[in-house]
Structure formats: structure tokens, C-alpha cells
Amino acid sequence: GAVVSQHPSWVICKSGTSVKIECRSLDFQATTMFWYRQFPKQSLMLMATSNEGSKATYEQGVEKDKFLINHASLTLSTLTVTSAHPEDSSFYICSARDGLVNEQFFGPGTRLTVL
Amino acid sequence: QKEVEQNSGPLSVPEGAIASLNCTYSDRVSQSFFWYRQYSGKSPELIMSIYSNGDKEDGRFTAQLNKASQYVSLLIRDSQPSDSATYLCAVNGFGGGNKLVFGAGTILRVKS
Numbered sequence: 001g002a003v004v005s006q007h008p009s010w011v012i013c014k015s016g017t018s019v020k021i022e023c024r025s026l027d028f029q030a031t032t033m034f035w036y037r038q039f040p041k042q043s044l045m046l047m048a049t050s051n052e053g054s055k056a057t058y059e060q061g062v063e064k065d066k067f068l069i070n071h072a073s074l075t076l077s078t079l080t081v082t083s084a085h086p087e088d089s090s091f092y093i094c095s096a097r098d099g100l101v102n103e104q105f106f107g108p109g110t111r112l113t114v115l
Numbered sequence: 116q117k118e119v120e121q122n123s124g125p126l127s128v129p130e131g132a133i134a135s136l137n138c139t140y141s142d143r144v145s146q147s148f149f150w151y152r153q154y155s156g157k158s159p160e161l162i163m164s165i166y167s168n169g170d171k172e173d174g175r176f177t178a179q180l181n182k183a184s185q186y187v188s189l190l191i192r193d194s195q196p197s198d199s200a201t202y203l204c205a206v207n208g209f210g211g212g213n214k215l216v217f218g219a220g221t222i223l224r225v226k227s
Contacts, residue, residue: 109158
């Protein structure tokens, strides 16, 4: 159990385009999902907390108009990187919190490369 | 002071030995503690959770928690080369909040 999927697993796009990443909890309901970014050889950086049916809470320094988060259901959250630029190239990882067991499970990540 | 501190390593142990990974945290109200393993290029994988003082064992892994000392550790017995990874300590409940706060991680290398 406790499987979180992400799609796509990798994406290459041109500068200025938008990219949508989906995160799904497959076998549990997640009232809270989290979006992280990780640059090579660096720590996980929390970008935002996504709550089902309400607005996401962004961490300091993360542009909410650039990283659009939607948590439309208890099993799906999406992150849209708008007008992507090369500096947005990174490993984006979502996680979902299973409230029944108070544990947080990560998706496999999406590797974004902006040319 | 960092909220969750770990020695970055690398910690090198021979195959078959016990690897001991340590973590300290700053917020006394924290209630939940987790260890994640992250292989290079992959996302973190939950391997242990612990909520009460003392030891919790799961296979070759033992998590230890001492809330008075604000200290949590992970022991890996009979270390295998496949255990080589970065181990992330995570703490939930900082300031009463819901999000996990991660340490920077300790790199473990198990030499065969």
C-alpha cells in the first residue's frame, strides 16, 4: 500500500512553455500533498503544501504565480510550472500524507529540463 | 541553529557492520520522527517511523528516539552495499504544524 505516482517521470520543454505535473495517491486518500524541488547534490526543498479544496500554502521565496498548484480531489494534486526557464530545471517530487497512519509517502519524481 | 541536523558524512562502513546514523532536532514539541532513504537520482523512500521514546525495530533497521535529548537515530545491522544511499531524518510537528522538516541527509557508503 501507500503508493504515490507522478506523471510524467521526465519532461523536456522549451523556455517559455508551461509544464503540468500530476501527483496521485493510488491506494489512500490524501488531504494534504506536498511539492518539493531538489537540485543535484542538494537537499529537498519544500515548495508548497497543497490541501484538498483550498489554496496551497507556499514557502517563503516560492512564486505562487509561477508554480500553480491545484488539489482538486483527495487523490490528485497538480503542479504547473508556468513560463518555464532553464533555471527551473530540477527534480520535482510530490508527497502525500496518509492521515490514517500519519506518514508521508513520496512519488517517484519528475525530472524537468528546460532548454 | 538548523531545525534538524545530521552529519553529512560520508559514513563508510564495511559490509556486515552496523551503521549508526544520528539526528538532532530543535523543537521540543515535535511528535513524529521518520527516516527516509534516498538513492542517487531517486525520490525518498520511507523506511522507519517512530513516535515514542525508546527503540523500534523493523528487520535490519532499528530507530531510537530520546525526546529529552531531542535525538533520534537509525541503526542498520548487517549493512549491505545496497544500503549505500543518503539517509534523511524528518521531523513532523514543528511549531504545531503539519509539514515534515528534513535534515540535509547523511551519505552512507557500505564497502564490500
